Amino acid sequence: MTNKQTTLIIKDRATGKTTQLLYTSATTQYPIIVQNHSQVKLLLDKANDLDLIIPVPMTVEECKNKYGMNYDHVLIDEGYNLIGEALDAYMGTHVVAVTLTDRVKEFADKKVVRL
Structure with missing residues (x-):
């Protein structure tokens, strides 16, 4: 077991959780993991609207299958x-x-x- 800290971002709906995660991804270059491809598109569109450069988000399955990449850190939207x-x-x-x-x-x- 590791003692790496995980931050839970707990806020009401439409209060900026995903936006906060997008800024974190842009700063750290950690990819965001989501449940499906429609959420991937929504994140990419929102990042574009905010003029943020983020790694391409992945679905849970893509991350589990490594999708040809190996990340030591990831961010999860709606987890x-x-x-x-x-x-x-x-x-x-x-x-x-x-x-x-x-x-x-x-x-x-x-x-x-x-x-």
Whole structure:
């Protein structure tokens, strides 16, 4: 097991999660992984609208099959299904439920209290 940190970007719909991921991809040149090819096209169109140069996004299957490339780091857009599948594979059983604490909100709340 590794201790590499993963950042969860948890926000309401239409609040800039994908845009934030596109800027992260442009800065780091890490590819974005999505569920299907229509999402790949949407990301490429949005990156173009924002004048961002990003690696070509890949579907989950393309990433799993390595698609001729090997990346040490990837970004995932709308990852709920993938998280479930990954946990099932890791645990060797179906994971029915997972709880997550919104650490960003928790940190912000603590910061407000300290002021």
